[in-house]
């Protein structure tokens with residue numbers, strides 16, 4: 101088994117997102133995105149968005165919360181905003197793509213920054229300079245025969261749309277997004293084949309990704325520590341419904357522009373296990389899992405599953421649908437399901453599933469080690485999830501994020517010995533191999549997260565590094581931004597060259 105190869109067309113590569121990697125936040129006519137207002141944080145301090153209100157009051161919210169009514173997000177002089185420079189792909193794309201080519205990448209996942217194309221989101225014509233930047237990136241990738249894998253929406257939203265329209269709870273966003281998607285599909289119809297319409301739809305929330313979704317008050321005293329109040333959870337589900345209609349419509353639009361496009365959706369689908377064989381734990385874990393799978397059920401199968409109503413009931417929420425929504429969802433299911441896999445979580449029936457900057461925090465799994473950020477390391481869980489998803493949808497799967505975020509130091513001669521990353525990737529690739537060769541699951545490819553160091557989404561830190569290439573920059577943006585291949589760079593290069601045969 102160990103010495104067998106992957107299928108010939110398997111897409112090895114790496115993944116990034118504009119808000120964490122690109123920088124150049126005010127260049128060439130780019131508009132402000134909600135993520136531009138997020139400060140840096142760390143494991144125990146959530147990232148913040150500061151705001152002012154017309155009555156002179158001010159304050160801040162953390163991830164998961166909505167802006168209070170009448171509030172405008174503001175920049176504070178004494179804060180650091182990681183997205184503004186990120187790790188500066190905007191000015192390093194040639195060098196970075198060359199490094200990817202050196203590793204032998206077959207594909208590269210990046211996201212388009214919506215506000216580069218439509219700075220406010222509701223214009224009639226796109227910003228040509230923004231389009232030109234991605235022309236250059238895509239041409240550079242094509243030069244090396246690297247297949248672009250484009251995410252249209254990755255933790256992104258024009259601030260203007262959040263403020264003027266209230267974000268995704270307003271159905272007007274559907275048309276704005278579809279116009280943006282259509283513009284991209286047209287522009288790169290002969291150069292891009294793989295598209296992901298939305299990143300991790302099942303974990304979206306807060307001003308950061310949905311715009312304002314609480315009109316009256318702060319969503320919760322401390323959203324980062326737990327569940328959001330019922331009424332607001334309902335607003336969020338409605339906003340996510342609108343978003344699902346938008347991405348389904350976009351899929352239809354894209355296929356008309358080029359029937360050969362492969363248009364997928366993406367979810368965060370780390371595994372969930374019952375803590376014990378106690379039936380309450382098993383049933384509870386199953387039901388908890390459905391809170392994620394509900395979204396892929398809609399987008400892969402074309403309608404809300406019966407159990408969705410029980411989730412809505414739990415939040416005292418009644419879904420509002422337009423007459424045409426059902427048909428849009430049914431007619432435009434995604435071509436493939438892309439997902440991120442970092443870890444698994446344990447469900448215990450009498451313990452609340454909390455969300456922190458480290459993702460879901462359930463009970464601890466005594467069989468697994470953890471990363472420095474407390475994420476359990478579970479390679480076999482990846483095979484489990486691949487099987488779970490293929491059994492359910494029978495469509496190709498794409499592992500578009502996986503990896504380990506760790507603290508690393510640049511040693512003398514610019515070397516980084518990231519042996520934890522190598523073993524993490526080796527163990528996970530072995531399990532993908534079993535899923536592909538033994539379980540016969542069609543997996544399109546594997547793009548490890550943050551292949552070149554970038555800013556952590558959860559904590560806004562630079563210290564939490566995922567890359568195969570080190571970027572010289574610290575938590576506050578100081579550093580030369582120079583790129584240095586880590587040990588994993590050479591290891592992965594060999595994996596790709598041998599098409600997964602040689603994992604040593």
Ligand code: P53
Nearest residue numbers: 117300368440458459505555556557558559
């Ligand atoms: P960071 C939480 C749990 C699982 C996936 O995360 C998540 C998150 C959000 O933090 O998001 C994805 O940077 C996301 C990426 C993100 C990556 O996981 O917090 O799509 O943007 O960087 C890793 O360590």
